[in-house]
Amino acid sequence: MGDSTIKAAEQDSVFLGHPRGLAYLAFTEMWERFSFYGMQSLLVLYMTQELFLPGHIEHVAGMGWYRSLLEGAYGPLSPLALAGQTFGLYAGLVYFTPLIGGWIADRWLGAKRTVIIGVLLMTAGHAAMALDQSFLIALMLLIMGSGALKGNIASQVGQLYSKDDDRPARGFVIFSTAINIGAIGGPLACGLLAQIYGWHVGFSTAGLLMLVALGVYLKGLPHLPEEPHLTRTAAVSVKLTTADWRSVGILMIFLVFQVLLGPGYDQQFNMGMVWIDAAVDLQTPFGPVPVAWFVSINSFGTVLGAFAAIGFWRWQAKRGREQSDNNKMVFGGLMYGAGTMLLAIGSAVQGPGSVNIVFPVLSYFITGVAFTWSWPTWLAIMARYAPRQIAARMMAAAYLVVFFGSIIAGYFSRFYETMDPALFWALNAVACWFGAALYFVFGPMLTRALDRDMAHEPDFALRKQPA
Incomplete structure (x- = not known):
């Protein structure tokens, strides 16, 4: 950003204490999500x-x-295994292709034009879901x-702030909260419409949004950050230092x-959606609960958790005791495992079709x-430590977490049919706790190494704020 843009960003606090552009980026993502x-x-x-x-798959x-x-x-895949693999590939590739989108934005089109193209492509995709x-x-x-x-839209959030601004981490929390508000409403609306009027009405509603x-x-x-004039020659000339490459590693x-x-x-x-449909008693005095609504429960947990986390972190910060990024990751991993383990417990204590709805409700809420x-x-860590020359690509790389996670989930979904559900979910919970242990043991050492590489930047002490 230029000097005038930086000064404007420092003075702009009209949206919950943040720049006005954050409101438009957050609400764009809210409707997209x-x-x-x-x-x-x-x-x-x-x-x-x-x-x-049979009778449908032949027409695709x-x-x-x-x-x-x-x-x-x-090897041979049953319809259930084929669905699990397809969902895993789709959910993973959705978060792999941002690497390509970030590269295109950095080199040729800029973030703004690339985002517009993305929205138009997604609109066409939702429209195509109307037909088998x-x-x-x-x-x-x-x-x-x-x-x-x-x-590209996430990188614009980071670019709203100057280097010595201490608001980016909380700005990303607001941004993520808007995402999850959309994630609450989408499954509620589309799930209900699909249950009443059919699958394709639910899919068409998503396209309109x-x-x-x-x-x-x-x-x-x-109100969004100014973009420099991009040329292919200028983009190719970007050089990273040894410290930059070490930070990337x-x-x-x-x-x-x-x-x-x-x-x-x-x-x-x-x-999880298949398990709820088969194992949980979804009947209530008001009628059956659409399975799609459990995605909204997860997002609802995220929204409430965001407000609680922001308040708690501010309370700690005033006392000089805000948790480190690593400790936040450890706590998040412990909760992921606890929420997943509830599905294992529900499967173990109650039979298929009779699992009390409280088990998945609490599970999806806790993981949210x-x-x-x-x-x-994680986004704040990437925004803080990624080399500025490749900011959009590194922010896109942050989403590789979802790519690898979804691909792995898709692969292991093929064992769901042959494994006891309690064991299946228990193994997933243990994996979450293993990830938390890695952060606990190795995270502080790696963070210190990143701090050393960034210490030469005069503004880093101001920029290095806990997430």
């Missing part, structure tokens, strides 16, 4: 209950070669659109820790709270 999670909450159930069954364009490709790698025949095309459009949008996201972003463009180690922190969380959106402690902290 409303749409995204509304569709995603239906996806596994749609595949297992209709699309991948490209399904023959797609299934042959998967079965060539994993275009199912794989729809997933491809959604994957490409998310790649153009995710990292993408247009709302586009309108909000376009209106907010004047350490951040990639943290990325591995982060993947191991949340396998139970990733699996809840995959086989855990997300508040781990994910915004």
Whole structure:
């Protein structure tokens, strides 16, 4: 940012004490996530209950070669295993393609134009979900659109602040909270409409909401960070120092820790939906609860957890005792494991179809709270330590956590049919605790190494604020 932009950012605090541009970025993501999670909450159930069954799967364009490709790698797949693998690949690639989107933005188009293209691609993808025949095309459009949008819109949040501004970490919490407000509403609306009127009405609703996201972003463009003139020559000339490369390497180690922190969380959106549908008694005096609503419970936990975490961290900061990033990650991992273990306990103490609804409600709520402690902290770490020359690409790399987590969850979902559910969920919980242990043991040492590499920057002492 130029000097005038930096000065404006320092003085701009009209949105909850943050720059006005944060409001537009947050609400754009809120509506985009409303749409995204509304569709995603239906996806596994749609595949297992209709699309991948005889009489439907034959109509999906490209399904023959797609299934042959998967079965060539994993062996024969039942409809349930095929759905789990497909969901894992989709959810993973949605968060891998931001690397490509960040590269395009840094080199040629800039973040603003790339985000607009992303929203349009995602809108087309949701529209294609209205037909069985275009199912794989729809997933491809959604994957490409998310790649153009995710990292680039998050990088603009970080660029709203100057280097010596101490607000970015809390700005990312506000940004993540807006995301999860959308993630609450999307499954509630799309899940209910799908249950009453059919799958494709739910999917079409998600598509309409993408247009709302586009309108909000376009209106907010004047309040977003200025972008430098991009040329291919200038982009190629970017050089990283030895310290920069060392910081990138350490951040990639943290990325591995982060993947191991949340396998139970990733699996809840995959086989968790299948488990709830088969094992939980969903009947209430007001009628059956749509399975898609449990995604909203998870997001509701994140929103409440965000308000509680912000208040708690501020209370600690005033006393000079705010937790370190590593301790926040450890606590988040412990909660991920505890929430996942509740599904194992419910499976162990009650039979299929009779598990009390309290078990998944508490499980999804607790893992939602855990997300508040781990994910915004991870984004803040990446924003703080990533070399500025490749900021958009490194922020996109932060989302590789979800890519690897979803791919791993998709792979292990194939064992769900052959494994006792209690053991399946218990193993996922133990994996979360293992990730927390890695942060506890190695995190402080790696953070000190990052601090040493950044110590030459005169503003780092001001910028290095706990998340």
